[in-house]
Amino acid sequence: NAGVMQNPRHLVRRRGQEARLRCSPMKGHSHVYWYRQLPEEGLKFMVYLQKENIIDESGMPKERFSAEFPKEGPSILRIQQVVRGDSAAYFCASSPPSRIGPYGYTFGSGTRLTVV
């Protein structure tokens, strides 16, 4: 029973390129959450998605960032025209379809994006 899978683990992009980060939730989970951890800072919520639906994107920068969770396949966080300030660790978490009671979230190991 694999956990939350993120790939790639490390990604290097030049300024102006596009970065695509992938997240496969745990089996049976249909909710995905993306967080960003900047150096020396805490994790910040970015976006919450269900299959084919964005539930809450209040933490996403207004420009260059987008996220999707298609009916088939992993969730994708896409960063266009990357800048040095996008360098961070990006984590994905997932949860089951029905939220019966509170529980902890399962996080992936993250993608470390470096913009050079």
Added chain:
Amino acid sequence: SQKIEQNSEALNIQEGKTATLTCNYTNYSPAYLQWYRQDPGRGPVFLLLIRENEKEKRKERLKVTFDTTLKQSLFHITASQPADSATYLCALEDDRGSTLGRLYFGRGTQLTVWP
């Protein structure tokens, strides 16, 4: 403004002692408070969750308290071991409908347990 402060960026204790980590928050009304462990280069790992109407929760050597009047949670590791060395994160979750699923994290406390 909203803040989550984890006192002590770093905490060093001797093996066998009890480690106590603090999480204080301002301008939140959390329904749940969670504690995670994060090792270098890894994602957070869930440890314990406590509800707003609970005072204390235990799991093996771990204990969490939650005081909504003081707006504070304490996280204790008893009989600490070098393997407990990691960064510990406090996270709040607001259960008010539209923000369900959004965790607000503190910056963490780096715990080192020395032999």
